[in-house]
Amino acid sequence: xxxxxxxxxxxxxxxxxxxxxxxxxxxxxxxxxxxxxxxxxxxxxxxxxxxxxxxxxxxxxxxxxxxxxxxxxxxxxxxxxxxxxxxxxxxxxxxxxxxxxxxxxxxxxxxxxxxxxxxxxxxx
Numbered sequence: 001x002x003x004x005x006x007x008x009x010x011x012x013x014x015x016x017x018x019x020x021x022x023x024x025x026x027x028x029x030x031x032x033x034x035x036x037x038x039x040x041x042x043x044x045x046x047x048x049x050x051x052x053x054x055x056x057x058x059x060x061x062x063x064x065x066x067x068x069x070x071x072x073x074x075x076x077x078x079x080x081x082x083x084x085x086x087x088x089x090x091x092x093x094x095x096x097x098x099x100x101x102x103x104x105x106x107x108x109x110x111x112x113x114x115x116x117x118x119x120x121x122x123x124x
Contacts, residue, residue, distance in 0.1 A: 002026045002113040004034075004078075004095045009118030016085050020118060022078035022095030033102035035111065036069060036080045038091035038120075045094070049080065050102040058105050063089075085122045092117040 008020040020036070035050035049069040051057045057069050068081045078095055096111035 006115040006118040020080040
């Protein structure tokens with residue numbers, strides 16, 4: 001069973017940077033899609049980025065060029081580096097894993113394992 005757990009959230013000023021981490025375990029399949037989602041109060045959870053087993057990454061338009069998803073297989077850790085943060089990036093951020101290929105930005109229902117989330121607040 002795949003398990004994931006996020007860390008690294010916090011309070012940051014607009015224009016600042018933050019790095020989220022997601023420790024994962026139990027991944028025995030060759031092809032696993034991993035992704036980051038976020039949810040703001042009163043809004044639905046939305047996809048932020050995804051990454052294939054071969055490192056191919058995909059981003060939603062609002063974060064492209066500011067966020068970078070990456071993975072360190074040796075450390076069993078998924079990352080989300082966030083730069084030029086804006087107040088609208090404030091949300092609970094979730095890490096997720098799915099068997100098989102991402103093929104872009106998979107829907108929430110595609111993922112098999114979820115973390116508990118880590119809060120990111122962008123405010124002056």
